[in-house]
Amino acid sequence: MICLLPHCAYLSETSRMLDLHRALTELGLEVRVATHGGPHERLLAEAGIAYDVLGPGLSPARAAAFVGSAVGLGDPRQSMYDDDEIRTYVAAEAEYFRAHGITIAVTGFTLTTLLSSRLAGVQVITEHAGSFVPPMFEHRLLPAPTHPVDPRLKHAPDWLARFLINRTPNRFPGYCSGFDRVAEELGVEGIPSLAALLLGDLSLVPEIPEVLGVSAAEVAAWTPGKGYRPGSQLRTVGPLFAQPNLPIPPEVHTFLDRPGPTIYLAMTSTPPDQVRQAVADLSRLDARILVAGTIHSLADLTTQVLANPTHRESAERIQKLYAAIDGPTEAARAIAQQL
CATH class of the missing domain: 3.40.50.2000 (Glycogen Phosphorylase B;)
Incomplete structure (x- = not known):
């Protein structure tokens, strides 16, 4: 059993x-x-x-x-x-x-x-x-x-x-x-x-x-x-x-429906200052950033829009490998x- x-x-x-x-x-x-x-x-x-x-x-x-x-x-x-x-x-x-x-x-x-x-x-x-x-x-x-x-x-x-x-x-x-x-x-x-x-x-x-x-x-x-x-x-x-089969909040739906690449940042077992540093580093890319947190206090973080085709190409390759x-x-x- x-x-x-x-x-x-x-x-x-x-x-x-x-x-x-x-x-x-x-x-x-x-x-x-x-x-x-x-x-x-x-x-x-x-x-x-x-x-x-x-x-x-x-x-x-x-x-x-x-x-x-x-x-x-x-x-x-x-x-x-x-x-x-x-x-x-x-x-x-x-x-x-x-x-x-x-x-x-x-x-x-x-x-x-x-x-x-x-x-x-x-x-x-x-x-x-x-x-x-x-x-x-x-x-x-x-x-x-x-x-x-x-x-x-x-x-x-x-x-x-x-x-x-x-x-x-x-x-x-x-x-x-x-x-x-x-x-x-x-x-x-x-x-x-x-x-x-x-x-x-x-x-x-x-x-x-x-x-x-x-x-x-x-x-x-x-x-x-x-x-x-x-x-x-x-x-x-x-x-x-x-x-999980959970509803996506309307503001997240709106965010994801916009054109262009989106980075999902979910560094959950990580101190808040490291999450903030990751957001700052990723902001150099031409992509919006959706940030997840657990016990973090991250309410002040805003989405970033800045473009790097290399990121998109890498993400697409990994996505295809995972789908297989x-x-x-x-x-x-x-x-x-x-x-």
């Missing part, structure tokens, strides 16, 4: 689990859905999906605080949950897995499953690492971070920061401390690094090789070394877009192979 665990503080993670639910059921597989709750939980109900809430539920305020404390935004000395929350959710998830005969837990950023899966003896499959996966580090493809979570990188020149960011994800224990304290109490495997925190037993890489810069075969052939949990595997599946692959179906097949 497969259990999907969307983190309903995130619209993206909730909608991806909806797409995976559809693709898995189309394969004839039995699926249960469980969540900690959150502001996007209603999407599950609106899609007609039966689900269970584990733990006390997630209020809008707690959901916003979680997003603000997550990887890339929050202090790496904390773990997004406090220790009591980790204990509560891990116990509830493990009990749920046992009660319903779950053998595979699939999630996007419900990180407590990294411990509850060990407690209950089930596989955990994730998709939330995106392109932040070991083959990218090993090929030195990560850019220098603009807001490094590792304090050692904050004052390094760009060339050194890029070198180090590609060497340190499996050596840096950021955001892991709370999980490791609870793991030690429970007598289960801990999380050795930031890179390991973002990986499951199988991690679905929601990108295509042409954009990733690493072949699908090489991604699949990766094996974990020091700083990773033994047995971790990777597989590219193609894009898993957020596709069904990410959710590929992901569902990868999950089914683990049964």
Whole structure:
């Protein structure tokens, strides 16, 4: 039995689990859905999906605080949950897995499953690492971070920061401390690094090789070394877009209906000042910019109109490549192979 665990503080993670639910059921597989709750939980109900809430539920305020404390935004000395929350959710998830005969837990950023899966003896499959996966580090493809979570990188020149960011994800224990304290109490495997925190037993890489810069075969052939949990595997599946059936506000419809290219800027796990800098840099192009935010305060940003055919050509090439692959179906097949 497969259990999907969307983190309903995130619209993206909730909608991806909806797409995976559809693709898995189309394969004839039995699926249960469980969540900690959150502001996007209603999407599950609106899609007609039966689900269970584990733990006390997630209020809008707690959901916003979680997003603000997550990887890339929050202090790496904390773990997004406090220790009591980790204990509560891990116990509830493990009990749920046992009660319903779950053998595979699939999630996007419900990180407590990294411990509850060990407690209950089930596989955990994730998709939330995106392109932040070991083959990218090993090929030195990560850019220098603009807001490094590792304090050692904050004052390094760009060339050194890029070198180090590609060497340190499996050596840096950021955001892991709370999980490791609870793991030690429970007598289960801990999380050795930031890179390991973002990986499951199988991690679905929601990108295509042409954009990733690493072949699908090489991604699949990766094996974990020091700083990773033994047995971790990777597989590219193609894009898993957020596709909720929600109305578009009239002002956005008007904006999108105008002629000319439009850039959609959705740097959601990013500090507001970095979003503003991206808008400033993109304003040199002959394109309008539609900016998305989550907990950001960006109301003062206005659309920019300035032309670069290179951007349009690149976007069209990527769009055609994405259209050729069904990410959710590929992901569902990868999950089914683990049964």
